[in-house]
Amino acid sequence: MxxxxxxxxxxxxxxxxxxxxxxxxxxxxxxxxxxxxxxxxxxxxxxxxxxxxxxxxxxxxxxxxxxxxxxxxxxxxxxxxxxxxxxxxxxxxxxxxxxxxxxxxxxxxxxxxxxxxxxxxxxxxxxxxxxxxxxxxxxxxxxxxxxxxxxxxxxxxxxxxxxxxxxxxxxxxxxxxxxxxxxxxxxxxxxxxxxxxxxxxxxxxxxxxxxxxxxxxxxxxxxxxxxxxxxxxxxxxxxxxxxxxxxxxxxxxxxxxxxxxxxxxxxxxxxxxxxxxxxxxxxxxxxxxxxxxxxxxxxxxxxxxxxxxxxxxxxxxxxxxTEPEIKDRENAVELYNPKGDILFENTCFSYEKGRYILKDVNLSCSANTFIGIVGESGQGKTSFVKLIQRFYDPVSGNIFLDGINLKNIKIECLRRHIAMINQETFIFNASIKENILVSRGNIPMERVIWAAKIADVHDFIISLPEGYDTIVGERGMGLSGGQKKKIAIARAVLLDSKIIILDEATADLDEFSEKSVLNCIKEISKDKVIFMITHKLSNLSFADRILAVSNSKILEYKSLQEYRAFLESTAS
Ligand SMILES: Nc1ncnc2c1ncn2[C@@H]1O[C@H](COP(=O)(O)OP(=O)(O)OP(=O)(O)O)[C@@H](O)[C@H]1O
Ligand SMILES: [Mg+2]
Structure with missing residues (x-):
């Protein structure tokens, strides 16, 4: 007291x-x-x-x-x-x-x-x-x-x-x-x-x-x-x-x-x-x-x-x-041009004591791979990717990026190498351009347009009377769920990060846009690691690996076919 x-x-x-x-x-x-x-x-x-x-x-x-x-x-x-x-x-x-x-x-x-x-x-x-x-x-x-x-x-x-x-x-x-x-x-x-x-x-x-x-x-x-x-x-x-x-x-x-x-x-x-x-x-x-x-x-x-x-x-x-739970260690290092190798070592994670979301996960994701993440709702897919961004720390075990424990990398630097498109899109009360740039001011307009084109939103933006300067968000023009998602995709693409995380990023898009966005992302992902969470298996046809999150475990499959075969075998 x-x-x-x-x-x-x-x-x-x-x-x-x-x-x-x-x-x-x-x-x-x-x-x-x-x-x-x-x-x-x-x-x-x-x-x-x-x-x-x-x-x-x-x-x-x-x-x-x-x-x-x-x-x-x-x-x-x-x-x-x-x-x-x-x-x-x-x-x-x-x-x-x-x-x-x-x-x-x-x-x-x-x-x-x-x-x-x-x-x-x-x-x-x-x-x-x-x-x-x-x-x-x-x-x-x-x-x-x-x-x-x-x-x-x-x-x-x-x-x-x-x-x-x-x-x-x-x-x-x-x-x-x-x-x-x-x-x-x-x-x-x-x-x-x-x-x-x-x-x-x-x-x-x-x-x-x-x-x-x-x-x-x-x-x-x-x-x-x-x-x-x-x-x-x-x-x-x-x-x-x-x-x-x-x-x-x-x-x-x-x-x-x-x-x-x-x-x-x-x-x-x-x-x-x-x-x-x-x-x-x-x-x-x-x-x-x-x-x-x-x-x-x-x-x-x-x-x-x-x-x-x-x-x-x-x-x-x-x-x-109150100290932030997640903060830089004193000797945290900067990380320039990471390869993108991610390693989970006996990682356990829970939000509340005793209720494990992930338990003893051992996993290695090497650079230049497209990884599909699947699993029923509430199994821990989003939690898994939030651990990579170090929004939370594992309760035990470790996660490494290029062999360095995430806890030893400067948080700001780590997150700079990760572009994330969340399940929920947040749009700032600002112009579309500012929403794509998100305070990275010194990027030329051509790059912004390039990112918007990849996200299949450029044509929509230029159809607006004020184009990229149109104010959107709380007090601006309303956007549809899909349009918001596309702006978020452009925002992430512009970061040009080594690791891209898509958390049901294309779920709000029409089939045509979804295909176009996925193809473009595949194009730019040559030297990147992509984690794509989706409930739509057809989106993972070109995935190099599938991770299925279920009952606090992560099971690995070499391809979508292998995962489908597993699903069929359990259904019958
Ligand atoms: N901030 C939080 N605090 C406590 N529990 C949480 C928190 N966020 C998520 N959870 C719980 O963790 C579990 C996994 O949630 P998560 O969001 O990772 O699931 P998901 O696989 O991404 O589900 P979905 O497919 O519906 O997005 C859920 O049971 C949820 O109740
Ligand atoms: Mg989720």
Missing amino acids: KERSFTLNEILKMVKYLKVHSKETVYSILIIIGSTVTMVFLPLAYKNIVDRGIMQRNLSNIAYNLLLVVLLILLKEGFNLFQTIISSDIRQKVFSEIRFDVYRHLQEMSLNFYSKKQTGSLISRIVNDVDALEHLMTEKFVFLLRDFFIVSAIISIIFFFSYKFALLSLLFIPIFALVFRTFKKTVYNMGKKVVEKQENLMGNLQETIAGVETIQSYDTSKSKLKEVNHRIADTEKTKKLLYIRRALAQSSSVSISIFSMVLLWGYGGYEVLEGRLSMGVLIAISYYANNLIEYITDAFNIIINMQIALPSVRRIFDMLD
Whole structure:
């Protein structure tokens, strides 16, 4: 169970973000000191107006100190203004940094991490949790620092006037601490609940938007609407309860403040009546006390709000601390121009403990071969090829490329040598050209057209009014399943990789296009290794080998005929 307060480690992590902007942070601290000094001197001027001006009937002292008051107030407001400007400057920089760090980290996470999370809930982290962290660091953290400075300075000066007053003011700090202790656990737990509910709500919203077609066609919109409505109401209810607790905590702090004011004024008034204190000092002390209470209450409220934001902050830091399961080893090597020899050595793989998808696979696929992969749905064909791309690591055994363990090859480099056409095609919200290029900017247009021609999609693209510049994807022109697949094929062909993986890549194409694409792929595959997963055996007529995935095993056949013969023998 995590602690319910900030740990030193968490505070250091926040300071690290601020440290990067040391110049602004130093300015901020200087302004805080400046503003503290004005706060300390202002009551002294009031004291002088009373004691040296009014009491001694000295007009010039009154005028001189009044001028000082005006100057100090202007200075104080000036400092406040600067403080706001610098805070927003730091805020904007820190904000972009944290959000970018979180986004970059998410991009590095392994597929396994994503398969357990809803897209909406991850977005909720990037948006809501990062907001909470950034707000806390740039406002609450800095203001808490300011409050600490001011409170320390005020208590010291009260000490200078009278240690009894100082002790009286110090008395309230433990009372505030006690109130904080009372509310600490509740607000933390409720803050955590709100964050979790918000995350679930976002996940739910994203799912209902992404799955709108299925929802509408199955006429389940009403029940989905009810579910979303229920989640919204539930989240709002928890928020309301949290706000009530927060308001209660804040009201308690205000009550303590009023009580302390009464005590200070009462004691001060008594001291004046007894002739032990001048009227001016009483005014100065009450001014200090006023400020003291204001800043302690402010600090108290900040601490309560920090406590509410703690679960969000913790989730961000926890996520940033989670290492990707699949990452480069320190001594990982680059691999230039691989031959494409792939070796599976006693490879076992499972997504969940005990449920093997592949068990003791021993397999050698040499370069320049066209390998057909067959097997019933859910047997592990896609999982098999994902292992080659190192989206997952085997639970035991090894996989080698050109004799080098995949774990020892730089992931980016390994994936550069593998072109993959997935079962599900992802089209970016960008032009067709950009969708084929996928950020490989310096490839000449002729190559893009060459790839599109191989994928049998060039004629379709040029028939569009804006040709290769037509925007497709979420907010662009709609594409048919087959057209999307063809763009994905062009994308993979353009990579000119040593290993090409086609995972039911031609399943959405009409018979004519399918033949044309397969012939072209065969043409360009001369010196490559092709893995082609398909449920359509006729597509594998020119395969050099067939791998059949079944019951966690991979059986090898020398040709399609041999595999067909095996199927016939088992059927009869
Ligand atoms: N991310 C995942 N987490 C847990 N289990 C998974 C995951 N992905 C796939 N599986 C399981 O692994 C098994 C193999 O899945 P895989 O996608 O490799 O099958 P496939 O042979 O490609 O099937 P299909 O022909 O339907 O595409 C399935 O039983 C599936 O439930
Ligand atoms: Mg599959």
